[in-house]
Amino acid sequence: MIYAKKLIDKTSFDRIFYANSGAEANEGAIKLAVKYTGKSEIISTVDSFHGRTLVTLAATGHEEYHEPFKQVMPKGFINVPYNDIDAIKEAITDNTAAILVEPIQGEGGVNVPDKDYLKQIEEICHEKDIVFIVDEVQTGFGRCGTLFAHELFDVKPDIMTMAKGIGGGVPMGGILATEKVAGAFVPGDHGTTFGGGPLVCAAANAVLDAFEEENILDNVNEVGEYFISELKKLDKEIIADVRGKGLMVGIELTKPGAEYVDKLREAGFLINCTASKVLRFVPPLIITKEEIDQFVKALDEIL
Numbered sequence: 001m002i003y004a005k006k007l008i009d010k011t012s013f014d015r016i017f018y019a020n021s022g023a024e025a026n027e028g029a030i031k032l033a034v035k036y037t038g039k040s041e042i043i044s045t046v047d048s049f050h051g052r053t054l055v056t057l058a059a060t061g062h063e064e065y066h067e068p069f070k071q072v073m074p075k076g077f078i079n080v081p082y083n084d085i086d087a088i089k090e091a092i093t094d095n096t097a098a099i100l101v102e103p104i105q106g107e108g109g110v111n112v113p114d115k116d117y118l119k120q121i122e123e124i125c126h127e128k129d130i131v132f133i134v135d136e137v138q139t140g141f142g143r144c145g146t147l148f149a150h151e152l153f154d155v156k157p158d159i160m161t162m163a164k165g166i167g168g169g170v171p172m173g174g175i176l177a178t179e180k181v182a183g184a185f186v187p188g189d190h191g192t193t194f195g196g197g198p199l200v201c202a203a204a205n206a207v208l209d210a211f212e213e214e215n216i217l218d219n220v221n222e223v224g225e226y227f228i229s230e231l232k233k234l235d236k237e238i239i240a241d242v243r244g245k246g247l248m249v250g251i252e253l254t255k256p257g258a259e260y261v262d263k264l265r266e267a268g269f270l271i272n273c274t275a276s277k278v279l280r281f282v283p284p285l286i287i288t289k290e291e292i293d294q295f296v297k298a299l300d301e302i303l
C-alpha cells in the first residue's frame with residue numbers, strides 16, 4: 001500500500017493493479033477498456049509495440065510480427081499511422097472502446113509525435129467516451145525526462161501501463177487508471193498470481209525513492225540534451241536524423257543499421273537497431289557526460 005499511494009500521489013490516476021510484465025499490463029488495460037465501454041474495437045498505431053501475447057501482438061502495428069500467428073490473432077484491432085490525428089478520426093466507429101498509443105514510439109524508431117497529437121487524442125476520447133490508454137512500458141520512470149512521458153504533452157489519460165524501469169531490473173508491471181474507468185472491474189474480472197508481491201514492491205519503492213534522493217530526472221535531462229547535441233555533430237552523410245527525449249534517443253541512418261549493433265557490441269557498447277535504419281540508445285539513467293563522450297567517440301569511428 002505504501003508504494004501504491006506514493007505512485008498515485010505522483011500521477012493523475014486513482015487506482016493501481018500490479019502485474020508482472022508490460023505485455024500483461026497492456027492485456028489488463030485492454031480488458032478494462034472493453035469492460036468499461038461494452039465495446040470491442042481498439043485503435044492502435046502502425047510501428048507500435050505493445051507486447052508478444054496474442055492480444056498485445058494484435059495491438060502491435062508490425063505486420064511481420066503478425067504473420068506467423070494470423071490464424072489465431074484476435075479481431076477488433078485497428079492499426080493507423082502514428083502521429084496522424086485524421087487517421088484516428090477516420091478509424092473511430094460506434095464500437096470503438098479505446099485508443100492505445102505510446103507517447104513516444106520505441107520499437108518504431110524513437111518517433112516523437114507533434115506537440116498536440118496526444119492532446120487531440122485526449123479531446124476526442126473525452127468527446128466520444130472512448131478510453132485513452134498510454135503505454136509507458138518503455139517511456140516511463142524517467143526515461144524521457146519526466147517521470148512519465150505523457151507529462152511532456154500535458155495530457156491525462158484514463159489508463160496508463162508500465163513495466164521495465166519500475167523495479168530497477170526486478171520483473172514487475174502495472175496498470176494505473178482513473179476511478180471512473182477502474183470501477184468497471186469487479187472481483188473476478190482480472191487477477192494475478194505473483195503481481196504485487198513484497199519483493200518487487202520493495203524494489204519499486206526503492207526506485208521511486210532514488211528518483212527524489214539522487215535527482216535522477218535532472219541528470220536525464222541534462223545528459224540527454226548533451227547526448228543529442230553531440231550526436232548531431234557526427235557525419236551528416238550517413239545520419240539522416242537525430243531525435244528523442246531525455247535518454248531515449250535514436251539516430252536514423254541513410255542505410256540499414258544492423259551491422260553497427262554488432263560493431264558497437266565488440267567495442268563494449270550495447271545498443272539495438274529498430275525500424276531497419278534507426279540506432280536506438282536507451283542508456284542507464286545515471287549515465288555521465290564522460291561516458292557519453294566515450295560512446296560517441298566509438299560510434300563516430302565505427303560510422
